[in-house]
Amino acid sequence: MAAAQLSSAPLPYAPPMASPGYGKRSVLGQPPCRAGDFAHLPTREASVAAHIDRLPEGAAIDAKTLARELPAYGQQAVRSALTVLSEAGHLRRVRENAGVGCTRWVFRTYFSRVSHDDLWWARFLSGEVTDVAGPLPPTPVPAPDVHPEPRPAAAARARGGPSPATVMSPAPATSPGPTPRPVTRRPRSEAYDVLASLGRTDPRMTLSAVECAGLEELAGRWLERGATAPQLVLALTAGLPQQVHSPAALARSRLTAKLPPEPLAATAVLLPQRLMECTDCGTPGSPEALPGGLCRICRGGPEGREPDGIGAEEVRARVALLRAIRREGYERSRT
Structure with a gap:
């Protein structure tokens, strides 16, 4: 009976984990989680970002896995939300080698609770930035008192009376001898x-x-x-x-x-090679070529125009012309 009750108890939820070395990676030094961390995002994107923020390190956060964990959104909606999060500066997809001199590459998604611009992400991927938190503010130094309280001896002299030290301490009976000079010793190495x-x-x-x-x-x-x-x-x-x-x-x-030789000069610490990927299509490139974490094709042109410079209205006009030419050719073939 006890075994049946134990077997029927619900198991704690465990999010799907990616293969070792892959999956979510949080940037270091993030501030504590607060209620309004993603209030600047739309409702769907804020929901996806809050879910990713709660996941542990190494969790799978691809569109298919997130769609299974978030029943309210499908794969296409999750993929669009990840694109918006990349443009907002919350995540970047990166491929990097597993170690210095290693030929195996791993694919990771770095997530930040705080949004950052492209320059910060470029510095982070190059190893210049390792902490989100900025420097602590300097400790304020109290200003010196302009009008300090007079000492008792000075106050007594100002009033013309004897100082408290003269009244309290009696005169010594005999003159003290010479004060011995302290001996200073050099510290031993x-x-x-x-x-x-x-x-x-x-x-x-x-x-x-x-x-x-x-x-x-x-x-x-x-x-x-x-x-x-x-x-x-x-x-x-x-x-x-x-x-x-x-x-x-x-x-x-x-x-x-037997004097040992001089030590070798300290070599620079080699960081693993990193290459950013487009959040939408996975095209690799440098951080400068992927502003907002998106390539040129996925980012599109200004005013909704396609990368090749053809707008939506011009595309519809060309398609209508092709249909008219095809219809005319069909009518001629019948006659």
């Missing part, structure tokens, strides 16, 4: 500490303070070139002879002869 610890690792390499100071510069070069403190200790204490007569001379010889 990491290289000096490593040299000073050699005697604890191997008593044969015990160095004095003067010898540590003389070898400090040579040991510092090792640390500058990437050597760690244990590696430096091992280089100075490994393979010692039975008796060491001059630890400082042996340490200087090893620090000079």
Whole structure:
């Protein structure tokens, strides 16, 4: 009976996920979700955008899958809504290689809760922009008080009376002696500490303070070139002879002869190659060639004209002319 009740319980909804590496990708640093995030969009587009925003990373957000999840809209309506969202700056479809030096390409749709222009998307795809949130405003610094409160001693002197310090503190019975000058010591470097610890690792390499100071510069070069403190200790204490007569001379010889090479210059971080796609037809191109995420054909021309410059009225006129020519030829063939 309990098993039957458990089997009849409804399972939690799990949205369809795309193949690993594909599907939805949210841009970083988005602000928290609010009620009016998509109020500037039409009703259909706002509904589709809110649904995509709730989906997890890697979810399938193609037109066919979204149409199955949104019964109110068909595939064509969802495809038109995605086009509007691309023009509004909320999403871009991108194909990029799976990694640096990899020949496998994946297809992803980057979604942003905040709309952005074409320049921002171009910078985002090139790796210049990694965060939507802008810099934090500077912390306001309180203005200094123009009229500060007078100190008690100054106020007493202004009134002509004795200062509170004179009244409260009695005169010392005897004059104090000379104040000792504080001794300032130079902070010890990491290289000096490593040299000073050699005697604890191997008593044969015990160095004095003067010898540590003389070898400090040579040991510092090792640390500058990437050597760690244990590696430096091992280089100075490994393979010692039975008796060491001059630890400082042996340490200087090893620090000079075994100095590691300079590290290679830091190479620039290679980002995966990305190529934007048209949101409607999937034609690849650069961000400059796909304003609004749409190619020239899907974007169309001004005033509803087709890309080749022929308007709707001219198309209907040409079709009517072709029909008239065909009708005339048919009548001539009958006579």
